Amino acid sequence: MIICKNCKSTNDDNLVECSSCGKSLLLATLECIISDNSIEVGAIWELNSKDYSVGRSLSCDIIIPGQFVSRNHFNLKYNSEESAFYYESLARNLLEFEKQTYKILDGAIIPLPEGIELKLNYVD
Numbered sequence: 001m002i003i004c005k006n007c008k009s010t011n012d013d014n015l016v017e018c019s020s021c022g023k024s025l026l027l028a029t030l031e032c033i034i035s036d037n038s039i040e041v042g043a044i045w046e047l048n049s050k051d052y053s054v055g056r057s058l059s060c061d062i063i064i065p066g067q068f069v070s071r072n073h074f075n076l077k078y079n080s081e082e083s084a085f086y087y088e089s090l091a092r093n094l095l096e097f098e099k100q101t102y103k104i105l106d107g108a109i110i111p112l113p114e115g116i117e118l119k120l121n122y123v124d
C-alpha cells in the first residue's frame with residue numbers, strides 16, 4: 001500500500017501515479033555510490049511512500065548481496081506525517097550492536113559492510 005504524499009490517499013503497490021490526484025507516487029531514489037563487486041555502482045532503486053526491507057535475503061525488497069551484509073540488514077520505514085523514511089537497523093554485528101532508528105535526511109549516505117554506500121535523495 002502506497003500513501004500519496006500529496007493527498008494522503010492510499011494506492012495499490014503496483015501504481016506509479018496516485019489514483020485520486022494523479023501525482024507521481026515516487027518519493028525518493030536510493031543509489032549505490034560506492035560498492036564492492038556484489039552490486040553495481042550507479043544502481044538505482046525507486047522508492048514509493050511505503051516500507052522497504054533491505055538485505056542479502058532474496059525476500060528483501062532491495063537485495064544487496066554483499067558477503068557481510070545481513071539477511072535482513074535494515075528497514076526503510078515510511079513516515080506519512082513527515083513524508084520521510086526512517087532507518088531501522090536490524091543487523092546484529094560488531095558494527096551495529098545496538099538497534100538504531102533515525103530519520104533519513106535528503107542526500108544522506110547509508111553505509112553498509114564492505115564499504116558499500118547507498119545515497120538517498122528525495123524527489124520534489
Ligand SMILES: [Zn+2]
Nearest residue numbers: 004007018021
Ligand atoms: Zn494523491
